[in-house]
Amino acid sequence: MHPKGTAYKSGFQLKSIIPILITFLTCAYFLYTWAINSQSSNILKSSSNNEDLYRPDFNLFKETDQVSYTDLLLDVPATSNGWENNERVLFLVPLRDASEHLPMFFNHMENMTYPHNLIDLAFLVSDSKDDTMGLLNKLLKKIQNSNDPLMPFGEIEIFEKDFGQAVGQGFSDRHGFQAQGPRRKNMAKARNWLTSVSLKPHHSWVYWRDVDVETIPPTIIEDLMSHNKDIIVPNVWRPLPDWLGGQQPYDLNSWQESDGGIQLAETLNEDSVIVEGYPEYATWRPHLAYLRDPYGNPNTEIQLDGIGGVSILAKASVFRKGAHFPAFSFEKHAETEGLGKMSRRMGLEVVGLPHYVIWHIYEPSDDDLRHMEWMRQEEIRQSKAGEIKEIYDRNIEAGFQLIEYPSNLYGVQHPNEVTLNGFLNYKHEIELKLIEKENLFKQRRRYFEEMLDDEESSIKLKAVTTLASLEKFKHKLEHEENIN
Structure with a gap:
């Protein structure tokens, strides 16, 4: 106990409060930091388990004409009955010098049964010298301004870009072996370009x-979509003139891989591109086109490794995942066949319908044109030969009629009815007739001997045959004379 009157100074009042405050604030800071880190860890852990994913609230932002927001957390659905689920289809059409075919194409478009308002069109016009662009705009305006409310399509985009395609548009130019590699790589560039500028987040x-x-069914989109595959193609044939067989497989780019194809690929350099239907590349692959049965089930599916580009339906997610048309040698393939190979490598399902057929137009090759010219010349030759044959046949027929031996010559009906005077008269007349016919034989012989000098082998044959016939009839008459 302190003595009274003693004064003590307490240091607790100031010196002790400051360290306590510092300690308290430090602890609070660490607690706050720990809580934040713990919450962030829980969010990341939840995200990794695909549970309670973070979803931004776009209502916080004001959408304007210049700014749009799309939630890409979940891909748009692509189902087997997309027409019932309002699933949008991006319809892509590459065009080059196509004015000749556009009217036919738009006739098919008008007849399509998939809801037109759910189909967005995108055209790429490239390396064209004709009026493809002008006619395309004209036909689009016509169909979009139709009085039928179900006729107009959805969004329409037209792009124009040249890729330096030097290969001609003729059948033999496009399908010549030497042109295939460069042509297919250029086409792949065009397809990739059109896909990248036209594919929107709302396309299924x-x-x-x-x-x-x-020729193509108006239900083509629904028919292919109903299979609900990542990528699907129909069989493609083309009609032919009767003298070429009537019909023929067209698209040989849809196939299943073979041991021969794999072995061939191993022998080629890294920039080579295998193309089907050419003896230079014998792959022995099963082609979708040759598996067709006209009476088969059109819904039959087969797995494919390569696909053709005439008609392809694919889920939009295929391209969003990174699949594309290789403009380079991918496993020794490019463009559509390369897309098939790449998609299979990515684990996607690629199928074809062997008994579901669409028909490509017939384009005569150079060989077809040469054969048609030969047929035209042959028709002219046969026509002239027919006229000549008719003239000679008339002359030959007339010659045989003159040497025909009548059964009732000079009223004598039968040898038993002939009297002596009648028989002598009959013999005399026969002798005169033989003299007349001998002169005729000589004239005819000279005529047909002249025919032997003709260059036409068929005419020579006629002459030789006729001379032999004349000799035969002459001997017959002489024999009958001796009998009489």
Whole structure:
């Protein structure tokens, strides 16, 4: 106990409060930091388990004409009955010097049964010298301004870009072996370019179609979509003139891989591109086109490794995942066949329908044109030969009629009825007739001997045959004379 009157100074009042405050604030800071880190860890852990994913609230932002927001957390659905689920289809059409085929193409478009308002069109016009662009705009305006409310399509985009395609548009130019590699790589660039500028987040399906398809079901999109595959193609044939067989497989780019194809690929350099249907590349692959049965089930599916580009329906997610048309040698393939190979490598399902057929137009090759010219010349030759044959046949027929031996010559009906005087008269007349016919034989012989100098082998044959016939009839008459 302190003595009274003693004064003590307490240091607790100031010196002790400051360290306590510092300690308290430090602890609070660490607690706050720990809580934040713990919450962030829980969010990341939840995200990794695909549970309670973070979803931004776009209502916090004001959408304007210049700014749009799309939630890409979940891909748009692509189902087997997309027409019932309002699934949008991006319809892609590459065009080059296509004015000849555009009217036919738009006739098919008008007849399509998939809801037109759910189909967005995108055209790429490239390396064209004709009026493809002008006619395309004209036909689009016509169909979009139709009085039928179900006729107009959805969004329409036209792009124009040249890729330096030097290969001609003729059948033999496009399908010549030497042109295949460079041509296919250039086409792949065009397809990739069109896909990248036209595919939107709201598209569920992508449908590629060539402009020169002659016959195709109006339900083509629904028919292919109903299989609900990542990528699906129909069988493609083409009609032929009767003298060429009537019909023929067209698209040989849809196939299943073979041991021969794999072995061939191993022997080629890294920039080579294998193309089907050419003796230079014998792959022995099963082609979709040759598996067709006209009476088969059109819904039959087979797995494919390569696909053709005449008509392709694919889920939009295929391209969003990174699949594309290789403009380089991918496993020794490019463009559509390369897309098939790449998609299979990515684990996607690629199928074809062997008994579901669409028909490409017939384009005569150089060989076809040469054969048609030969047929024209042959028709002219046969026509002239027919006229000559008719003249000679008339002359030959007339010659045989003159030497025909009548059964009732000079009223004598039968040897038993002939009297002596009648028989002598009959013999005399026969002798005169033989003299007359001998002169005729000589004239005819000279005529047909002149025919032997003719260059036409068929005429020579006629002459030789006729001379032999004349000799035969002459001997017959002489024999009958001796009998009489």
